[in-house]
Amino acid sequence: MNPIEILAALGAEWSPDFDAYTSGALDASHIRCVLCQMAPCSCPEFGTPEYFALHDQRRSRRGA
Numbered sequence: 001m002n003p004i005e006i007l008a009a010l011g012a013e014w015s016p017d018f019d020a021y022t023s024g025a026l027d028a029s030h031i032r033c034v035l036c037q038m039a040p041c042s043c044p045e046f047g048t049p050e051y052f053a054l055h056d057q058r059r060s061r062r063g064a
């Protein structure tokens, strides 16, 4: 599963860099992650308790 598919699966907001990616200006590995804000992503391994804790933390900050 690539980072874009993971974001889509989570229903996450697109990275601010996504337009640059689609225009070919950025490689996928250079898109800032919406969860950890790192590029490339440095989140805990997808599916782990740590990952979901981070996801919940980001959601709560948005008031969702």
Ligand SMILES: [Zn+2]
Pocket (backbone or CB within 6 Å): 033, 034, 035, 036, 037, 038, 041, 042, 043
């Ligand atoms: Zn990340």
